[in-house]
Amino acid sequence: MDNEDVVIEVKGLKKSFGENVIINGIDLTVRKGETVVLIGPSGCGKSTLLRCLNGLEPIQEGSVLLHGEPVEYGKRSLYKIRQKIGMVFQDYGLFPHMTVLDNVMLAPLKVQKRAKDEVKKEAMALLERVGLGDKAKSYPSQLSGGQQQRAAIVRSLVVRPDIMLLDEITAALDPEMVHEVLNVVLDLAKNGSTMIIVTHEMAFAEAAANRVILMDGGVIVEENPPEKFFKDPDTERAKRFLSTFSYSR
Amino acid sequence: MDWSFITEYYPLYIESAVLTVTIGGLGIILSVIVGILCAIARYYRIPLLNGIAAAYTELSRNTPLIVQLFFLYFGLPKIGIVFSSETCGVVGLAFLGGGYMSESILSGLLSVRKTHLEAAASLGLNGFQTMTNVILPQAASVATPAVCANVIFLLKETSVFSAVSLADLMYTAKDLIGMYYSTTEALTMLVIAYLIIILPVSIVFTLLERRLHRAGI
Known part of the structure; x- marks a missing residue:
């Protein structure tokens, strides 16, 4: 191997x-x-x-x-x-003061310093893929548990991790x-x-x-x-x- | 009620109200800064600073402002440190307020859930990025009502400034009563002056809290 x-x-x-x-x-x-x-x-x-x-x-x-x-x-x-390493937790851990899109874009922008346009495109594509395209501008408290968890998965994915821990x-x-x-x-x-x-x-x-x-x-x-x-x-x-x-x- | 007295002396009240607001405002701004620094030292349990901040918080919250002011104004000159009345007012208020602010802000910081901290960590955010992007915005909305209550409390505490010869509102009222015995007029104007200063602040804070509440954070 x-x-x-x-x-x-x-x-x-x-x-x-x-x-x-x-x-x-x-x-x-x-x-x-x-x-x-x-x-x-x-x-x-x-x-x-x-x-x-x-x-x-x-x-x-x-x-x-x-x-x-x-x-x-x-x-x-x-x-x-x-x-x-992407990690998703049992209780979602979405930041309540940010919209779904801002939650997703936080790490790529602040940590990885990637270009905003590119990150936004990728973030929206991923949100679409998990069926949350129309929730990008919503706050976590406006989402159901399942929607929040899908958003949390996207937040981890957008960093392009080598491995995901769920x-x-x-x-x-x-x-x-x-x-x-x-x-x-x-x-x-x-x-x-x-x-x-x-x-x-x-x-x-x-x-x-x-x-x-x-x-x-x-x-x-x-x-x-x-x-x-x-x-x-x-x-x-x-x-x-x-x-x-x-x-x- | 002697209206001519009021029309004659209200400019004195405006003058002293400006002093109350200036010294009070500066003291409050400083107290917020002191409060944030102490709260952060205690939140991260920074060695030494944590202990100092905790001890300071207890000392400032459990002694009266007038004692603190006397210490600054009459005590420190004995060891060669002389502050002006104005400086004593600002420093004294900041000393008292810093303790209260530190408690309120610390409770805001501690309200941020552990999952959010771990989520931030697992996204690769460092300590500073976590503090500015995740902890502070959430802590701010939790701490705001308590901080606002402190601001109003501190504005009212300025009424003991006259003890260190600051010509604030209280001082002016006492002065006029002493000189002319117009107790009713002088006190009425005093109450109105405090209401004019504090009521708008209180209303703005209520609206702010309502907005935060609606945001559901």
């Missing part, structure tokens, strides 16, 4: 809050164009893992490399590296909105975006993932392509986890 394809590489990652060990030794490599879906019970460390990949949390052991460059919490180099982005939405947001993500996955997605939506995981990773207790329990993982998982833990999503009487 070609090393140039590696976007993010995690080696021996350990993370704890005080005595509480959240991530207990994780190795993970994500290649260009891959969509990796992280699943697992609440508190298994999957969201924390994503946050460590973006340098939002200090880590105790191991390393995170983006294209070979270390991602380190609190370092100056983070500002540059983070432009290559942290339970539909957890706060009602079912119809979940669908509209995940369709956008699925479209990205099909078009070769590199992504790590934390989700509880199993049907979506099956459709979007190239690789499914089950975490529990701060470690990777099973890692398999979706066809294998959902039909015939290797571990008992995965079987037990998947059984919680089906009902029978």
Whole structure:
């Protein structure tokens, strides 16, 4: 396998809050164009893992490399590296005092210092693509949760990141909105975006993932392509986890 | 009511009102600057400055303005630092107001949600860009009502300026009462003068708050 394809590489990652060990030794490599879906019970460390990949949390052991460059919490180099990592949060995080378009254009203009005309064209094209062309001038409070989350995805995309990290982005939405947001993500996955997605939506995981990773207790329990993982998982833990999503009487 | 008294002496009130507004205005502008600096020191927990700002806030908010003014006007000259009455008024008001402003502005800064800070960080914004583009605009709208209340409070506090020989409105009224015993006229004009100064400020602030409220921020 070609090393140039590696976007993010995690080696021996350990993370704890005080005595509480959240991530207990994780190795993970994500290649260009891959969509990796992280699943697992609440508190298994999957969201924390994503946050460590973006340098939002200090880590105790191991390393995170983006294209070979270390991602380190609190370092100056983070500002540059983070432009290559897009992150979308559960509660959207759109800035309430700016219109959708201003939210989307903030980073390209202020951080990347790109030309306004070009940024605006790209921003509008992306907003159109996720069905928000007519909402560009609206404020986040005027949008539904699903619309806000799609706008937040566009805000991350417009920076042209090498990898997108999606942290339970539909957890706060009602079912119809979940669908509209995940369709956008699925479209990205099909078009070769590199992504790590934390989700509880199993049907979506099956459709979007190239690789499914089950975490529990701060470690990777099973890692398999979706066809294998959902039909015939290797571990008992995965079987037990998947059984919680089906009902029978 | 002796109307001739009023027509004769109202120019004195205008003169002292100008002084009240000038010294008060300067003091308030300074207090906002002091408040922003202290709030930022405390928000980022800048070592040393955080402690100084916190201690200053408590000291300024928990001592009366008149004591602070006496300290500036009568105390400091004992150790060789002499300020004019005007300087004492401005500095004293800024000292008192800085503490109140710092509390109001800090609460605005702290109201910005963590997700917004993390979203800004993950977009690659540095600390300064986050402060100017994300934190301050949101903090400003949250802090505005409290800051406006402080401004009106400080305008009223200027009435103790006469204690350091500043010929402000209160001073003029007391002077006229002392000289002519026209208590009713002098006090009526005093109340009207304060209303003329403070009421428009209060109305403008109310409109401003209503607008912020409508913007839903």
